[in-house]
Amino acid sequence: MKTPSRLHLALGAAMLWLAALAAPAMAAGGTPAVQAYARQHGDPAGSYRVDPDHSGAQFSVGHAGVAVFTGVFSKVTGSYTFDPRDAAKCKADITIPVDSIATFLAPRDHDLLAGAFFDAAKYPTMHFVGTRYVPHGARRGVLHGELTLHGVTRPVSFQVRLVGAGKVGYLPKPWGGYLSGFVATTVIDRTAFGMDAFSAGIGHKVHVRVEIEGVRQGS
Numbered sequence: 001m002k003t004p005s006r007l008h009l010a011l012g013a014a015m016l017w018l019a020a021l022a023a024p025a026m027a028a029g030g031t032p033a034v035q036a037y038a039r040q041h042g043d044p045a046g047s048y049r050v051d052p053d054h055s056g057a058q059f060s061v062g063h064a065g066v067a068v069f070t071g072v073f074s075k076v077t078g079s080y081t082f083d084p085r086d087a088a089k090c091k092a093d094i095t096i097p098v099d100s101i102a103t104f105l106a107p108r109d110h111d112l113l114a115g116a117f118f119d120a121a122k123y124p125t126m127h128f129v130g131t132r133y134v135p136h137g138a139r140r141g142v143l144h145g146e147l148t149l150h151g152v153t154r155p156v157s158f159q160v161r162l163v164g165a166g167k168v169g170y171l172p173k174p175w176g177g178y179l180s181g182f183v184a185t186t187v188i189d190r191t192a193f194g195m196d197a198f199s200a201g202i203g204h205k206v207h208v209r210v211e212i213e214g215v216r217q218g219s
């Protein structure tokens with residue numbers, strides 16, 4: 001019987017090592033196992049640049065007294081600082097271009113951007129500056145600030161929830177790095193911002209949900 005060479009032994013050992021590495025990632029039948037999705041639990045403290053490709057805003061408003069209608073704004077830019085141990089350091093500066101609205105019907109988008117509603121030619125952006133954060137535990141709180149919409153600035157408070165934070169190394173720049181994410185919700189009265197067109201057919205109260213993902217500066 002022929003004795004295996006050192007090369008054959010080395011190749012065999014390498015194959016066994018690779019098989020051992022692959023085994024945990026394979027399910028019964030040789031198919032890849034589905035990895036569990038898990039929230040990141042890192043320290044969220046720091047200053048962040050908003051990732052516009054993974055952030056957005058939604059709004060919903062009553063329609064004709066019989067339904068609720070929802071639209072989105074697809075572009076969110078800005079920055080924020082969050083420190084769960086020092087609320088005085090928490091702040092946000094968020095801008096949304098009005099022309100990033102999408103209601104999935106072109107004529108309606110056109111009407112909303114016109115003078116009767118957002119008047120995007122005259123007021124091209126919405127701008128929120130958060131100046132005071134009141135924590136309600138480690139992961140939730142209320143961010144108070146001022147919203148400028150349709151040329152009118154009013155105080156607005158957002159209910160804020162930390163989703164997660166941590167190092168995400170598998171994403172390339174500009175998306176990867178040390179990330180954190182938040183969901184912020186509020187209700188505004190559109191008529192308080194001078195947007196009172198079709199007041200009998202479209203609700204005055206507008207529910208707003210902003211989903212923010214940010215890249216920590218220096219990561």
